[in-house]
Amino acid sequence: MRILVVSDTHGNLYNLKKAVEQQKSAQVIIHCGDSKGELDEIKMLYNDKAFYAVKGNCDFASMLPFDETITIENKKIFITHGHIYNAKMTLYNLCCKARQENADIVLFGHTHNAVSLYDDGLYILNPGSLNGYDASYAYIDITDKGIMTNIVKLK
Numbered sequence: 001m002r003i004l005v006v007s008d009t010h011g012n013l014y015n016l017k018k019a020v021e022q023q024k025s026a027q028v029i030i031h032c033g034d035s036k037g038e039l040d041e042i043k044m045l046y047n048d049k050a051f052y053a054v055k056g057n058c059d060f061a062s063m064l065p066f067d068e069t070i071t072i073e074n075k076k077i078f079i080t081h082g083h084i085y086n087a088k089m090t091l092y093n094l095c096c097k098a099r100q101e102n103a104d105i106v107l108f109g110h111t112h113n114a115v116s117l118y119d120d121g122l123y124i125l126n127p128g129s130l131n132g133y134d135a136s137y138a139y140i141d142i143t144d145k146g147i148m149t150n151i152v153k154l155k
């Protein structure tokens with residue numbers, strides 16, 4: 001199962017579409033916050049995919065939750081934007097919350113810096129920002145052999 005992970009699109013529908021097109025095999029798309037209206041448009045364009053999203057610090061009118069824990073292929077994934085866990089300063093609070101949720105993977109955004117780490121059974125992934133000249137996204141492959149995370153610079 002391939003999962004496309006994006007964050008901090010800040011209204012950039014063009015780059016979001018490019019990322020989805022570059023990862024056509026992704027069955028699930030997760031947005032880690034700070035979208036404007038582009039997430040709703042993507043959902044309509046790619047209605048064959050499952051979508052999950054959380055509220056970011058710039059999503060003022062959004063009714064999305066600040067964080068969510070989901071299960072895909074028997075793996076628990078904790079999703080948040082990161083601002084309520086002070087992710088720009090430390091990953092400690094974020095990882096503590098993910099461990100409290102018994103997550104296998106924690107996904108976050110907010111910093112606009114892509115990060116892929118593994119710490120004592122927890123995959124920590126920030127796809128970076130899909131907005132700007134150095135745009136990036138991530139994908140996760142969950143297979144019977146395990147979990148693989150990848151960060152991709154948008155072409």
